[in-house]
Amino acid sequence: MKMSREKFTSAHRWVVKIGSALLTADGKGLAREALSGWVEQMASWVLAGNELILVSSGAVAEGMSRMGWTTRPTTLHELQAAAAIGQMGLVRAYETCFQKHDLHTAQVLLTHDDLTNRRRYLNARSTLRTLLSLGVVPVVNENDTVANQELRFGDNDTLAALVANLVEADLLVLLTDQQGLYDCDPRTNPDARLINESRVDDPMLDQVAGGSSSLLGQGGMVTKVRAARLAARSGTATIIAPGGGEDVLTRIAAGEPVGTLLLPVQEAEAARKRWLAGHLQVRGRLVVDEGAVRVLRESGRSLLAVGVKQVIGEFSRGEMVVCVDEQGREIARGLVNYNSAESARIKGFSSGRIQEILGYVDEEELIHRDNLVLV
Template sequence: MPSVLSGARRIVVKVGSSLVTNEGRGVDAAAIGNWSRQLAALAATGRELVMVSSGAIAEGMKRLGWAQRPKELHELQAAAAVGQMGLVQMYESRLSEHGMASAQVLLTHADLADRERYLNARSTLLTLLALKVIPVINENDTVVTDEIRFGDNDTLGALVANLVDADAYVILTDQRGLYSADPRKDPQARFIDEATAGDPALEAMAGGAGSSIGRGGMLTKILAAKRAAGSGTSTVIAWGREPDVLLRLASGEAIGTALLAGTPKLAARKQWMLDHLQLKGAVAVDDGAVAKLRDDGKSLLPIGVHEVQGDFSRGDVIAVRTLAGHEIARGLANYSAAEARLIARKPSHQIEALLGYANEPELIDRTNLVLI
């Protein structure tokens, strides 16, 4: 099996409620400590790690003395609010024991659907990773209704993997991986070691409800892997209590089910940019900026922009054109068209003085720019 993690530099790890809370009996300090130890060991090799953790509602249920997951929305939100306290405290203390700094990040699917909030979340997470901090991410179940009713952290983990351009996505669950059928009912069920993410046959194999503690079953994991593969990220589904599962995966050992992305990461990102048939705007840049983009792989700075065309918002895909009108690149704008007009031909250190604030020093960061 091609090693998904051995060459991965940036890895998103998702753990389910049943693992985090020991089947609902409360936050499992030993389990979180074990994963924290492995994350610290991987970080020591230069890898960047993001943890997406379920368990807030389950921990809140335990603290409130509830044996069954409530159905009323306000009770779910109350459980999430109570449980989030214990969950984040446990991650902070266990990661610090291994010399790792951590940060709590609460996200919703809506944060990643809105382009401006998407860029804000991306900038925050990439800054944390650059600072050697491990973000611990959960859905903001306390205030957002649709995530509790329909959301699952398998999908959130895939969205985060896309958000930070992860090389690999690991879903740790209470199952060994994917089988061709339910092994409890079909003795002929075959374990799937490797497959291509997005293969329709996988969805037929998966199915069934999740545990009484969590919401996600195997089908949500298959669909999450398909979503992650859209940006070129491969996924591994593995048993979370497998000894040193993360370290062994990173060493190249075949554990669980590997769902490989059919499109290379850079090609997927480029294709996503190129798929925009209608752009809301463009910028015309001078020859010096063209050379820096094409030859040096640099970001697009405001000082190289001579003209701003159209009416775009922060986070929109815009075209980058030469002064003669030839499109040379596309990228995500860090500033709106109105803001870009104010900072065009100006050095980056003047952005705050001109706008009253500064999102980033670049008009388009090189990680969000694709040459044509």
């Protein structure tokens, strides 16, 4: 564990995410003293010549506090209104705190559509990297006031992971109101033990991660494990750490064993593959046979129609679909070359039969390997 932690003392680019429960003192308004403490630690790290992007929750929770609401809204328009109200106080608080350290900040609001459109993805990447090169601290949040349910990230843990992919961060730090990830729920089991370190592909993580009990945020340990796996696609390690801990970010920077360290297991994927993996909205499912599963996993080849047993959902050419085995386990996802009706007609047939069946051939592959990423 010590060797793994020490490795991150030389990390140059961090993404730090702070959750709603921490930022708003469980709904009592912005925890300004705590926020000032985190900013002081982040500023010290940036002024030492490093780069940092802050992904901040708290807009909806701060809006609720300002409006005197005690229960998180359930309707989209009320959530968007709360976010619009709360964003004012949240951004002002960060700007004021960072200015005390002579650092500029920049507000960056994103929707899922910004990262699924390839051109906008590259624009967001360029903007963030430019801000970092200028010594500015980007403060990123989901653009709650305009995002509809189909375009939402769902939680800021996922957004933080996608931002880590965008800028190829060395480390993603998810600050939470827990000490880290435990082998069972510490709220109900006094014998629960903190997991100091694990690989992101360890199936044990799926068993021990529980849901969120917070009325303010949408995340839980499930979303944090999912975020760590997404961040790992760019070679980024993740630390789930207690935001309430004294000098938590400074201690992480020093290589101390704080929280839970989740390590990537393979080299960073190419930028296009990371972009594909970031597509959270899928339009359909392709059930593939054992042979196709083996070819996809072991050979990294394209998916051919002959390996598909069932087509589920309605989708158009170029949309994202997931490939699952016959037990329903996701194997891969990618951009499909034929719409759902065409895919249903050619499934189970060799590529040489596509012309005969459809009367034309757009591509020989149902999903080309360049547009496919393993899960």
